[in-house]
Amino acid sequence: MxxxxxxxxxxxxxxxxxxxxxxxxxxxxxxxxxVLYSFLTPGDYGGVVWDFSTDAWFGVLAERDFFTEQLSWADAHLTVFWRSIKLSLLTALLSFIFGFPTAYFIATRPRRSRDIWMLLVMIPFWTNLLIRTFAIMELIRNEGTINTVLIAMGLFTQPVQMLYTEFSLLLGMTYVYLPLMILPIYASMERFDFRLVEAGYDLYATRWQVLRRVILPIVKPGIVAGSILVFVPCLGAYVTPRVLGGGKQLMLGNLIELQFGQLRNWPLGAALSLTLLVIVMVALIFYVRTVGAEERGHG
Amino acid sequence: MIEIQDVTKVFGSGEGAFRALDEVSVTIRENEFFTLLGPSGCGKTTLLRLIAGFEGPTGGQILLGGEDLSGQPPYRRPVNTVFQSYALFPHMTVAENVGFGIKMLGRPKSEISGTVSEMLELVRMSHLADRQTSQISGGQQQRVALARALAPRPKVLLLDEPLSALDFKLRKEMQLELKRLQSETGITFVFVTHDQEEALTMSDRVAVMSDGEIRQIGTPREIYDHPAERFVADFIGDTNFLKAEMLGREGESARLRLASGQEVHARASEATASSGTVTLAIRPEHADLAPEGEGVLGGTLEDIVYFGTDTHYHVALDGGGERFVLRKQNQPDEDRGYQRGDRVGIRLGRSAGQVLRD
Structure with missing residues (x-):
């Protein structure tokens, strides 16, 4: 047996x-x-040589002067880190500002039409990223739709420089990642009992107080989830900054690609990738701490 | 206190429009336990929501203490609601829920905590102040909802079928509890229910509603003993309806001839006609069985149903298929000795019947 x-x-x-x-x-x-590559020596034509080295990790934050051998901060890298984190946070914020009212609007529609609204939100999301990014480019470039209209209306004589600025990156990334914010907020909003809003009004809370003290605390897990879902891919975004930043506004993803491509420094690319991973992990730990702890508290 | 004047509420427009309230007028007095009673869809909850301010009337106006409430949002009305679903805030503790209203009114912290413990004391929930609302039972949630609505000391407390989700025993208990709270706080209660027993046991006055109109307003006894029209008589309690011919009326006392040829006296409002065929309503417990040939009606016992507290006798009246039901309270080990098929008479008390307005 x-x-x-x-x-x-x-x-x-x-x-x-x-x-x-x-x-x-x-x-x-x-x-x-x-991890292994980040501790090796770069090969002359890309790839790696199997010699142990911590140079790549130094190179993430510091650089050695070519002649004096003196160490200094890697300003170029720090600029890119800062820009990536700043733009990712701003994108998450902008997505929230546009996404929250959208999710609220959809969740308060009659049940039958909610699916249609969600479909409208999702359709761009299913469209090829490159096509969407080029569409944004067409709108904001100097000879593009917006500038043509502005000049035709006589508001400006010179085109407004929007492309290849941080503004264009922000616009592009918000547009691309907005559905990732709307989706989780909508999911928690759909479960929200709107009778609580009436209860709030009944107990002398104004519209603003009902939003702040009743709606936002209850849908908070959705908001935090949406923020993470937008923040994380923004940090590593590659296509949008490449097309809309035009090589002037590098972000982490582009910097990493540069190391593996033109600069032929695979170990530095690997170390930068791992740095990106660490930043993402920190964001996720923040998420677990805030939302996870609260949900356990509510039992 | 609350004056509701010609209030109309229409939902939707055009073909699909639904008239939930049709020129309803009623005055609710100070310190009163006032009940809106009616079947679902009669407009009672709509009226409550209009008083609370969640909806605006299509026509007419609502005055609170002589002041017009129209255009005032719910958060500016000194009126609080106990919701059918309780609608407790899930992200707050019991105490935070109770304190929400006074906090929003901007009261100082010391006053809030004082009022909260006072209110929790009032509904006997002090020991659960720090619980999450998901960790307490339905009956306890009900008490928290009550405390939360009473805490800001509203002029009027609106209760939207608050007991419907509770089981029978708890409901009985809460009926007494609500009555106690009302007399202890002295706040005007407007209570909505479809349960006639709840309405009769708790209210000072009851308004019976159907199809967006108030059919009758009165004390529970007036409503029960002297229903003004067929709907009220039918909706509240059990009633026998008999056709009768009006012979004459003096004030509220009418003389009628029944189908059996016998004459009876009954109550009739001043508004009823003093001749012609009318409907007489008689409560089952206001009539008594008699030996054959006695009483004002005769018939055959069709059914005897034992209910524990009382027994129902179903009599098929002579001359036509009309049924008459009598209800007699049971005494210990008493058997009245009636059997199915017995020939019996029916006796009526002097003002047992009520002539209905048709």
């Missing part, structure tokens, strides 16, 4: 195998390679 326990264990191992395989080959494996 087969031992029922060991047979269960074998079945469990078999069922877990595909998931484990994916974890090992798609997540852990590449990560180990990236």
């Amino acid at each position: 087969p031992d029922p326990i060991s047979s269960t264990a074998r079945t469990r191992a078999a069922l877990l195998a595909p998931a484990m395989a994916i974890l090992i080959f798609a997540a852990a494996g590449p990560l180990i390679i990236v």
Whole structure:
């Protein structure tokens, strides 16, 4: 008679195998390679030479003067870090400012039309990223739609420079990632009991107080989730800053690509990738701390 | 206190328009436990929501203490609501829920905590002040909802079927509790229910509503003993309806001839005609069985149904298929000795019947 326990264990191992395989080959494996590369020496034509070195990690934040060998802050890198974090935070903020009212609007429509509204939100999201980015470019470039109209109306004589600025990056990324903010807010808003709004009004809370003290605290998990969902891909955004920043407004993603491409410094690229990962982890820990702790508290 | 004057509420427009309230007028007095009673869709909740300010009337106006409320948002009305679903704030503790209203009124912190503990004391919930609202039972949530609505000391407390989600025993308990709270606080209660028993046991006055209109306003006894029209008689309690011919009326006392040929006296309002065929309403417990040949009606016992506290006798009246139901309270080990098929008479008390307005 087969031992029922060991047979269960074998079945469990078999069922877990595909998931484990994916974890090992798609997540852990590449990560180990990236960590490994970040401690090697760059090859002359790309790739790596198998010599241990911590130069890449120094290079993330510092640079050595070519002649005097003196160490100084890597200003170019710091600028890119700062720009990436700043623009990602601003994008999350802008997405919230536009996304929250949108989600509120959709959640308060009759049940039947909500799906249609959500579909309208999702359609751009399903469209190719490059096409959407070029559409934005067409709108804001110097000879583009907006400038043509502004000049035709006589409001400006010279086109307004919008493309290749931080503004264009912000506009592009907000447009691209807005659905990721709307979706989780809508999900928590749909579960929200709107009778609580009436209860708030009844208890002398004005519209603003009802929003601040009743609606926002209850849909907060959705807002935090949406902010994370927007912030994280913005940090590593590549296509949008490439097209709308025109090489002038580098973000982390572009900097990393540069190391693996033109600059042929794979170890530095790997170290920068890992730095990006750390920033993302910090954001996720923040999320777990704020929302996770609160949900446990509510039981 | 609250004067509701010719209030009309229409939802939607054109073909799909629904007239929820049709020129309703009623005055609710100070310190009164006033009940709006009616079947679902009669407009009672709509009227409550108009007083609270969640909806605006299509026509007419609502005055509170002589002051017109129209255009005032709910948060500027000294009126609080106990919602059917309780609508407690899930992200706040019991105490925070109770304190929400006075906090929004901008009262100082010391006063808030004082009022909150006083209110929790009042509804006997002090021991659960720091619980989350999801961690207490339905009956306890009900008490918190009450305390929350009473805490700002509103001029009027509106209660929208607050007991409907509770089980039978708890409901009985809360009926007495509400009555106690009302007399202790001296606040005017406007209570909405579809449960006639709730309305009769708790109210000072009841307004019976149907199809967006108030059918009758009166004390529970007036409504029960002297229903003005068929809907009221039918909706509240059980009633026998008999056709009768009006022979004459003096003041509120009418003389009628029943189908059996016998003459009876009954109450009739001044508004009823003094001749012609009318409908007489008689409560099952206001009539008594008699030996055959006695009383004003005769018939055959069709059914005897034992209910514990009382027994119902179903009589098929002679001359036509009309049914008459009598209800007699049971005494210990008493068997009245009636059997199905017995021939019986029916006796009526002097003012047992009420002539209905048709």
